[in-house]
Amino acid sequence: MDKLRLRFEKTGRAVYISHLDLMATMQRAFARAGLELKYSEGFNPHPLISILLPLSVGTASRCELMDFRLREDAELSTLPERLTAVLPEGIRVLEAYESERKSALLKWLEIEGTLEYDHGAPEIGQLEAFFNQGEIVIEKKTKRGIGQADIRPAIRSIRFEPAGEDIRLHAVISAQEPTLNPDLLPSALRQLCPDLAPDFAEFTRLETYDAGMRIYR
Amino acid sequence: MDKRLKRILPRVQKPARYTGGEYNQILKNRDEVELRLAFCFPDTYEIGMSNLGLSILYHTMNSLDFVWCERVFAPWGDMYDEMKQAGIPLYALESGDPVSEFDSVAFSIGYEMAYTTVLDMLDMAGIPLRSEDRPNLLPLIWAGGTAGVNAEPMAPFMDLFVIGEGEEMNNELLTLLRQAKREGWSKRDFLRAAAQIGGVYVPSLYEVSYLEDGNIASVTPKDGAPEKVTKRIISNLDAVPFPTSPIVPSTEVVHDRVSLELFRGCVRGCRFCQAGHVYRPIRAKKKETLVRQGIEALKNTGYQELTLLSLSTSDYRELPALCDGLLEYCEERSIGLSLPSLRADNFSMEIMQRLQKVRKSGLTFAVEGGSQRLRDCINKNVTEEDLLHTCSIAFAGGWNNVKLYYMLGLPTETDEDILGIAEMANQVLHCWRLNAKNKNRGVKITVSTSCFIPKPHSPFQWEAQISLEEYMRRVNLLRGAITAKNVVYNWHDAQTSLIEAVLSKGDRRVADAIELVFRRGGRLDAWTDYFSFERWMQAFSDCGIDPAFYANREIPTDAVLPWDHIDVGVRKAHLLRERERAYRAELSPDCRKQCSACGAAKLLTEGRCDG
Ligand code: SF4
Numbered sequence: 001m002d003k004l005r006l007r008f009e010k011t012g013r014a015v016y017i018s019h020l021d022l023m024a025t026m027q028r029a030f031a032r033a034g035l036e037l038k039y040s041e042g043f044n045p046h047p048l049i050s051i052l053l054p055l056s057v058g059t060a061s062r063c064e065l066m067d068f069r070l071r072e073d074a075e076l077s078t079l080p081e082r083l084t085a086v087l088p089e090g091i092r093v094l095e096a097y098e099s100e101r102k103s104a105l106l107k108w109l110e111i112e113g114t115l116e117y118d119h120g121a122p123e124i125g126q127l128e129a130f131f132n133q134g135e136i137v138i139e140k141k142t143k144r145g146i147g148q149a150d151i152r153p154a155i156r157s158i159r160f161e162p163a164g165e166d167i168r169l170h171a172v173i174s175a176q177e178p179t180l181n182p183d184l185l186p187s188a189l190r191q192l193c194p195d196l197a198p199d200f201a202e203f204t205r206l207e208t209y210d211a212g213m214r215i216y217r
Numbered sequence: 218m219d220k221r222l223k224r225i226l227p228r229v230q231k232p233a234r235y236t237g238g239e240y241n242q243i244l245k246n247r248d249e250v251e252l253r254l255a256f257c258f259p260d261t262y263e264i265g266m267s268n269l270g271l272s273i274l275y276h277t278m279n280s281l282d283f284v285w286c287e288r289v290f291a292p293w294g295d296m297y298d299e300m301k302q303a304g305i306p307l308y309a310l311e312s313g314d315p316v317s318e319f320d321s322v323a324f325s326i327g328y329e330m331a332y333t334t335v336l337d338m339l340d341m342a343g344i345p346l347r348s349e350d351r352p353n354l355l356p357l358i359w360a361g362g363t364a365g366v367n368a369e370p371m372a373p374f375m376d377l378f379v380i381g382e383g384e385e386m387n388n389e390l391l392t393l394l395r396q397a398k399r400e401g402w403s404k405r406d407f408l409r410a411a412a413q414i415g416g417v418y419v420p421s422l423y424e425v426s427y428l429e430d431g432n433i434a435s436v437t438p439k440d441g442a443p444e445k446v447t448k449r450i451i452s453n454l455d456a457v458p459f460p461t462s463p464i465v466p467s468t469e470v471v472h473d474r475v476s477l478e479l480f481r482g483c484v485r486g487c488r489f490c491q492a493g494h495v496y497r498p499i500r501a502k503k504k505e506t507l508v509r510q511g512i513e514a515l516k517n518t519g520y521q522e523l524t525l526l527s528l529s530t531s532d533y534r535e536l537p538a539l540c541d542g543l544l545e546y547c548e549e550r551s552i553g554l555s556l557p558s559l560r561a562d563n564f565s566m567e568i569m570q571r572l573q574k575v576r577k578s579g580l581t582f583a584v585e586g587g588s589q590r591l592r593d594c595i596n597k598n599v600t601e602e603d604l605l606h607t608c609s610i611a612f613a614g615g616w617n618n619v620k621l622y623y624m625l626g627l628p629t630e631t632d633e634d635i636l637g638i639a640e641m642a643n644q645v646l647h648c649w650r651l652n653a654k655n656k657n658r659g660v661k662i663t664v665s666t667s668c669f670i671p672k673p674h675s676p677f678q679w680e681a682q683i684s685l686e687e688y689m690r691r692v693n694l695l696r697g698a699i700t701a702k703n704v705v706y707n708w709h710d711a712q713t714s715l716i717e718a719v720l721s722k723g724d725r726r727v728a729d730a731i732e733l734v735f736r737r738g739g740r741l742d743a744w745t746d747y748f749s750f751e752r753w754m755q756a757f758s759d760c761g762i763d764p765a766f767y768a769n770r771e772i773p774t775d776a777v778l779p780w781d782h783i784d785v786g787v788r789k790a791h792l793l794r795e796r797e798r799a800y801r802a803e804l805s806p807d808c809r810k811q812c813s814a815c816g817a818a819k820l821l822t823e824g825r826c827d828g
Binding site for chain 1: 218223224226227231232233235236237238239240242465467468469473516517518519520521550551
């Protein structure tokens with residue numbers, strides 16, 4: 001079976017599993033579930049699986065997507081249960097389906113985050129004002145060293161609300177072309193407005209969208 | 218998860234090794250168990266999770282429903298610094314709870330260089346290092362593993378040691394500990410009772426006195442402790458539980474594969490080898506058991522590789538049939554089968570050729586000695602003819618990378634023996650020229666040497682280690698003799714070997730130096746990243762310990778050895794006889810040809826020694 005897609009969650013302790021390790025983990029989980037993945041041809045065969053948007057270590061997700069192929073037909077509706085039963089704590093398969101949609105059509109990511117402040121949180125308005133500026137040019141690491149980039153166009157919407165001592169963030173950010181790593185949001189604060197920067201931030205991906213803000217599957 | 222930990226984890230290398238949560242981990246309700254055991258491996262997660270013994274005992278101890286045994290590993294330097302800075306104590310992976318809250322802490326110590334890490338882990342848990350500074354029964358701190366065959370250097374830190382194989386013994390101990398906890402026994406009463414369990418060694422029940430010349434005068438048991446503590450073994454390996462649902466790490470570890478243990482013990486009797494003597498008698502698993510356990514474990518883990526472990530895989534009687542049985546399952550699923558520690562003989566090559574998955578890149582031979590005389594002396598039954606014959610098959614079959622391992626400083630070694638190493642490498646090169654299928658790919662022959670370390674319970678236990686200077690002289694001699702450009706020479710530095718010799722042959726007095734090294738920052742000493750020779754030498758000197766007394770001195774055969782009261786089965790008389798034969802360069806038959814009545818068979822409660 002070709003062109004299959006898996007939607008899964010990666011939360012809790014599993015957020016520390018790196019992208020590469022996740023590939024190995026998935027591969028083994030399929031084997032444990034008795035599902036044989038299709039392998040590439042050639043000298044060094046590897047299973048044909050690919051994760052649409054690699055997730056950085058420490059970020060949780062409720063909307064991970066992975067393409068895979070199976071050597072034999074399987075009842076797709078049983079896959080979530082079969083796989084979840086053999087996955088490490090924190091990884092839960094939500095859905096398995098056939099999909100023809102190209103991964104390039106995935107454009108936006110809805111995320112939420114918690115900004116932790118050890119010495120009192122700033123005003124919500126200050127944060128909103130910062131992120132609603134015309135441009136937010138920060139330094140970021142690129143393949144060619146340190147570069148400058150305006151991250152503002154990659155933020156479609158962003159809002160904040162108090163959550164106890166901390167501040168909750170809700171945003172829609174660009175998933176690809178350009179990719180905005182949510183960690184760059186607090187990092188922009190640290191660089192440009194240290195007074196507003198949190199002591200720690202963590203994020204969760206909530207949903208994937210296409211360019212027209214329709215849910216992407 | 219601890220909030221402080223959450224902040225640290227994204228910053229450290231490979232954080233998944235510090236979180237637990239892996240598939241097949243064992244979770245229990247902390248309120249429903251009577252004993253919580255922190256099972257500590259004094260090295261990194263990647264090393265520890267590749268250790269079969271740890272996996273076996275994790276499962277056998279957790280099979281007791283009143284025990285929850287959790288894993289604890291030593292954090293790498295970056296995580297260590299972060300934990301110290303944030304004030305996070307050592308915690309167990311399954312529950313995330315601090316080790317200080319546990320009823321008992323057990324260490325699996327496989328090698329001496331882990332000693333400082335043991336102390337470091339106790340300290341990170343907030344537990345006093347010395348047994349005498351822990352007046353209460355709980356937490357009970359104990360250790361097992363190969364290093365226990367001479368437990369003395371760590372004796373002051375441990376409440377007790379378990380000597381030998383732990384599948385049954387550990388559970389007997391934990392059952393007694395439960396009773397003691399329920400009934401509120403004192404530590405003293407518990408230790409006295411524990412000393413009656415076979416294989417349990419309670420150092421505080423043995424009084425050691427010394428002679429003026431530094432040797433031990435006597436070791437006297439008290440309070441009913443046995444004169445000698447006899448190593449425990451499992452007589453029937455087919456009957457003992459084996460974990461076919463081992464934990465599958467969510468991050469890469471050293472051995473990401475299913476490991477099967479073919480047998481325990483070794484039929485070879487190489488005279489320098491501790492493992493070959495302390496794991497006797499020889500007990501093999503049935504091939505039916507192995508095939509069944511292997512397939513089950515592959516199904517339960519999803520691993521793509523299975524490896525057959527033992528000291529000398531070729532000596533497993535039913536190896537071809539076992540391979541067939543496993544290959545039947547593995548081949549159609551593209552699962553690789555690997556057989557480390559094969560010997561350099563025809564039979565092994567046949568097996569290797571049958572395993573299509575074997576990579577053609579590297580062949581490794583532990584030759585150990587550079588001349589036939591020296592190999593006879595150490596009872597390493599490899600002839601040059603065998604080796605060259607095996608190489609010729611290998612080269613013809615497409616291999617082009619051969620590694621030859623030797624030890625320098627073996628008893629009776631002469632310069633001629635050392636030059637023999639270079640000569641042998643040339644022979645192998647010549648063999649490649651004659652046999653290689655495709656010479657364009659070139660060949661690489663690597664010669665490695667390490668410094669011989671005399672080990673307790675081996676026939677060479679009385680021998681002296683050569684000095685650092687002498688080792689370097691021999692290295693330079695060999696360097697000068699290796700001229701061929703396809704032959705690469707690597708020598709391991711001997712500083713670690715010297716420290717290892719002191720720690721493995723040390724007595725209780727060495728404990729002070731171990732503690733001092735730890736106090737001065739020593740941990741993870743098995744890693745060159747962290748090992749500091751100067752720190753060790755300084756600590757020895759500050760404690761008034763002469764490392765040469767332990768490492769570089771030939772011990773008189775009538776001296777009381779620090780490990781004499783630990784009985785591993787093989788008799789001292791046998792070791793002595795083997796040593797004498799060594800001096801005459803006389804081979805001893807391997808156990809398959811003829812039993813030399815080493816004494817280990819007395820440990821069996823059923824069956825016969827499979828030697
Ligand atoms: S009892 Fe005999 S066969 Fe068994 S290990 Fe000892 S020498 Fe070898």
